Amino acid sequence: MLDPEKVKERISTALPGSEVEVKDLTGTGDHFEARVVSQEFDGKSMIEQHKLVYAPLQDWLKSGELHALALRTFSPAQWEKHRRS
Amino acid sequence: MLTQELRARLDEEIKSHPVVIYMKGNALFPRCGFSAAALQLLQPHGEVHAVDVLAEPELRDAIKEYSSWPTIPQVYIRGQFVGGSDIVRELAERGELAKLIKGEAS
Secondary structure (H helix, E strand, O other), rough: OOOHHHHHHHHHHHHHOOOEEEEEOOOOEEEEEEEEHHHHHHOOOOHHHHHHHHHHHHHHHHOOOOOEEEEEEEEEHHHHHHHHH | OHHHHHHHHHHHHHHOOOOEEEEOEEOOOOOOHHHHHHHHHHHHHHOOOEEOOOOOEEEHHHHHHOOOOOOOOEEEEEOEEEEOOOHHHHHHOOOOHHHHHHHOOO
């Protein structure tokens, strides 16, 4: 079974220096919510940003171990704006 | 697997409807909260062509390969892949979803 720490670790490793927060939405270890703020997202579309987060989780998504991941991604500038709004 | 036949079918389907969603379940009985949420956001903006990947199992993996996107639902607007439920929600919150569907996006 996955836990938020395992998911967070993979995202953090794939996107060094990013700020990652992962929550288990249902307590069943397969529905998670993640917020990721990364410099890597700068100038990228939402599709590209989400793909960067999905990439290190591919095998879990394929096996169904990770059934769902609600995702919010921000570049540092986008996050600053979001926090103030 | 994404066969040539399936690719052609997806190309055609996405081209011939302004809004297409590949989802789990159908409009009456969505089988996944994310699919239901995305569909609900799209419906006020006009006709949505909803395809149930649970009813057509060969599509379930093919569509992921087609878009290089690992999850379902997947939304296509005016022939373009837009993303999954989170992106649709984000676009709706920013007021960009309606523009995208109407073809007014910058």
